[in-house]
Amino acid sequence: MAEQGMRLDKLLAASGFGSRNDVKKLIRQGRVTIDGVSVRSADAKVQPAEQDIRVDDEPVVYEKYHYFMLNKPAGYISATSGGGPTVLDLLDEPFRDLFPCGRLDKDTEGLLLITDDGPLAHELLAPRHHVEKEYEVELRDPFRAEYVDLFAAGMTMADGTVFQPARLTQTEEKACRIILQEGKFHEIKRMFLAAGNEVVYLRRIRMKNLVLDETLAPGEYRKLTDEEIAGLRALLR
Numbered sequence: 001m002a003e004q005g006m007r008l009d010k011l012l013a014a015s016g017f018g019s020r021n022d023v024k025k026l027i028r029q030g031r032v033t034i035d036g037v038s039v040r041s042a043d044a045k046v047q048p049a050e051q052d053i054r055v056d057d058e059p060v061v062y063e064k065y066h067y068f069m070l071n072k073p074a075g076y077i078s079a080t081s082g083g084g085p086t087v088l089d090l091l092d093e094p095f096r097d098l099f100p101c102g103r104l105d106k107d108t109e110g111l112l113l114i115t116d117d118g119p120l121a122h123e124l125l126a127p128r129h130h131v132e133k134e135y136e137v138e139l140r141d142p143f144r145a146e147y148v149d150l151f152a153a154g155m156t157m158a159d160g161t162v163f164q165p166a167r168l169t170q171t172e173e174k175a176c177r178i179i180l181q182e183g184k185f186h187e188i189k190r191m192f193l194a195a196g197n198e199v200v201y202l203r204r205i206r207m208k209n210l211v212l213d214e215t216l217a218p219g220e221y222r223k224l225t226d227e228e229i230a231g232l233r234a235l236l237r
């Protein structure tokens with residue numbers, strides 16, 4: 001019968017016990033057990049849901065994917081590499097395949113989902129799902145009541161770019177909230193420029209059910225709760 005399951009070293013690396021090399025060392029040192037029996041081969045096939053796998057007697061909790069909410073500070077780019085510090089530099093996690101789900105401009109702050117769940121990220125970013133994104137906006141000049149209808153109608157830029165309707169709510173003399181259902185490059189900044197104003201500060205506070213945790217200072221992050229993950233996954237059903 002063909003061997004089934006996942007390689008032991010892959011499981012341990014994916015579960016936060018270090019790099020492939022680190023975990024191979026743990027295995028060679030006899031510190032890893034499967035159902036109480038010490039195992040010394042990194043390529044042993046394991047069934048994480050059915051077997052009791054431990055490192056130094058600590059149970060290995062296997063999670064296929066990982067999800068983090070970052071309060072992005074200004075000055076970091078939303079990419080895995082490139083010119084200047086990236087949002088991934090703010091995470092101290094052993095998982096190799098993490099990436100930001102969507103982009104915020106370098107000077108934009110706030111909610112950014114960082115995950116290694118490619119299928120879920122793909123769905124969240126797919127235009128057909130119209131996933132809502134909500135931002136706090138501070139403006140150079142006072143908010144004008146006519147912006148509400150202007151933004152609600154959608155906008156076509158001089159270069160032909162079409163921005164879908166957005167909902168605006170004034171919050172202060174020079175501040176508002178905006179809800180978008182898409183995420184085109186510099187969308188909010190370009191819409192306000194077209195309206196004769198200018199965005200001086202932008203912060204994302206929500207994406208779908210995921211609300212920025214206000215206890216996170218800029219640059220801090222935390223794991224998503226099971227409920228938050230379930231809310232995002234509801235898209236896939």
Ligand code: URA
Nearest residue numbers: 105108186187188189
């Ligand atoms: N719109 C912008 O202009 N910038 C962002 O970072 C997000 C939306």
